[in-house]
Amino acid sequence: MITLAGVSKLYGGRRVVDRLDLALTDGSFNVIVGPSGCGKSTTLRMMNALIPADEGRITVNGRDVRDGDPAILRRGIGYVIQAGGLFPHWSVFDNIATVPRLLGWPKARVAERVAALLAMVGLQADGLARRRPSELSGGQQQRVGVARALAADPPILLMDEPFGALDPVTRHGLQDELKAIHKATGKTIVLVTHDIEEALKLGERIIMLEEGRIAQDGTPAAIVHRPANARVRDFIGGEEAILKLLAGATVAQVMRPVASEAAGASIAPGATLSAALAHMVASGHRTLDVSEADGRRIGRIGFEDLDPGRPA
Amino acid sequence: MTLRALRPVLLMAALLAGLLVLLPRSALLFHALFPSLDRPLYTRASFLDLTLAHIRLVLGATGAAALVGVSAGIFVTREAGRRLLPLLSATAAIGQTFPPVAVLALTVPVLGYGSGATLVALFVYALLPIIANTVTGLEGVERSTLEAADGMGFTPLRRLLQIELPLAAPVILAGIRTSAIINVGTATVGSTVGALSLGSPIIEGLSGSNTAYVVQGAILVATLALLIDRLFALGSDGTPA
Known part of the structure; x- marks a missing residue:
């Protein structure tokens, strides 16, 4: 369970995130969507304390994210960013092993877990584990990024525009796989995107942000059929959004x-x-x-x- | 590491060793090359002692500069030290604009004649390239890589040791390499204030119009510089580790 109560972030006096209240239930797939500058990325980064909130309170499983060592908090929350953010000097194996090693897992357990994750994201091919990120395609890099985030089996996965830098075919493939992973693992996922199609396809719950506030919060069907206002209707693409909804089921x-x-x-x-x-x-x-x-x-x-x- | 990669280093080391063995036995050669000189072979100190003293000066000064310079570079790229970055860059740049002789002139009154003053001058001289490259290397690490490291739950120290320094290492090493090479040449100036180094035959040769001494010192300095350069090339070639 992730809760935000009256959370704000100010940059130069401007409220990028404006008194946000939000409660995300365990095991749900939540998508925060909105145009550039709506505060969606900032909201996500406040959840694992990469950015401190200026007002309000954020809790993850009942604990305030400001309490204790932020490094410890983050080891319990999977985090995926655009283009993977892989460590370029480490092999695929070492990248995926990052959090288990930070947590001090024994060697054999790390190796076993990495092998299982490589299989889960479809990268079990021979020799791939020893390659450097620069030797992989964009889609493969993003798979490694997802595997790395899942490595220590965190209950929560935060994803910041994870598929933004990929070509459409690779993106659609990875979206399907992420949906399958969600179904199989029951993780709480919070994914940030500016792509309404991606949001409608992946999200069980969609939170539309506009200038740091919630413009609409609901299921994909509710957003498509009952857009809260004209700007939401424009953003989702009017009545044609129904076709995007149909593409996701x-x-x-x-x-x-x-x-x-x-x-x-x-x-x-x-x-x-x-x-x-x-x-x-x-x-x-x-x-x-x-x-x-x-x-x-x-x-x-x-x-x-x-x-x-x-x-x- | 393959033998192939080691070859240039071994070659330069063999050349230096060969010169150290042959130069003391080359009186006849230099008599023939410089017939006008009475004593064309430098004998005040052995070439081996001069070379070892020279290496000690360069290693001591560059080592200390690397330690201080890399530490300073790390400090000014942390949250706590970032305010000092412009000040440090400016100070190091000013240090570099002093000619080495001027630095010696400033240090001799404090430390007296000899290798102490020379060490300090070389240290000051080596600092700028090392600080500049450490800052450039650390600042050059991709934002997304750092954000990923933070998001994964690295502590600041672990992020520095496992992510930032390894990624910045090639640039930092290049700075230390530059400093070491500059210092091999600059250390010769130390002999003007009484430090024993390969500059001793050069300085004495220049003041006594003995070109043979200058040649003997210069050959050894050049070979030593090439050897050190090849040694650093070992550390920076191939994929960054």
Whole structure:
């Protein structure tokens, strides 16, 4: 649990973060989103005390982040920044081993943990662990950054524009993997981004910041269907934001029990809802069968099922 | 470290050793080269003693300057010492503008003739490149790398030792290298105030119009400078560690 109570940060008299109140529940995937200069990065960095708050109180699992040694606090909070922020003079192995070594783990346990993390982020290939960060692609570097943050199995993961420097294909791949990692590990994740598409795709809860204040706080569906004001509506891209929402969910999540007669067109359960919509438009059917690769029908999905967040 | 990398060092070391063995036995050669001189071979002190004294001066002064300079460079790049950065840079720069003879002229009245005054002059001289490079090296470490280190939970001391210094090491070493090489040459001036060094034959040769002495001192100084330079090259070549 991370709580912010009346938290402000002032730079030269300007309130970059303005009396923010926030409570993030354990195991949730939270995305703080907003335009440049809205205070989202500052808010994140106050959570692990990289920046001291000027007003208010921040607690992580009930403890004020100002109490005790900040280095100790940070070893219990995973932290990922843009382009990885890897240590260029250390191998991939040493980078991932950073926090376990700071915590004084025995050698064998460190080696075992690094191997497990390399596998988790898909970097188990031979020899990769001995390479320097400069010998990796941007996507690989970011994977190492995520693995390094997860190394000591912290309950919380703070991510500051982690995928901002990547090409779209790599970015989408890593977003999917992060979602899977969240599902598998149940970490509390706080991710900062200026990319509304990324926010709608990843976040269970989206906190929109505007000039250091919360413009809107809610589920992706709530933000898309009921934007709090015209600026939020503009930022998410108007009605078309619904398409981004559909891109973040799969057919399997909303399908209904299988019907007796076939619908005439079918789609895989792992397809996104935006793919299902496209298929409905292209095939002319308002209802699709959900079929496994072997042709077995396992459910159906209708046009009206596409957007479960739509107000009734 | 491979033998291949060591080759230039071994070559220069062998050259210096060879010169130290052959020079005392080269009276006939220098008689032939400088027929007008009565005593064309410097014999007041052995070339080996001169070289060892020279190395002691350079190592002592550069070592002390490295210790003080790197420490000062670290201090002014910490939060607590950052205010002193402009002052330190200015002071070190002013120290460098004094010609070595002028520094000697200032130190001799305090420390007397001999190697003490020379050591101090060489120390002052070596300080600027080391401070300047330490500051440049430490300031050159990427912001994102430092932020990552802080975010991971490094203590300030651990961050310095494991992240900042290793990343700045090539630049810092280059500064110490520059200082050491400058000092090999500048140490010869110490002989004007009575310090034993390879400058002794050079100074005596210049004042007594004995070109042979100058040549003998200069050859050894140049070889020593090349040897030290090659030694530092060992530490800075390849990937930064």
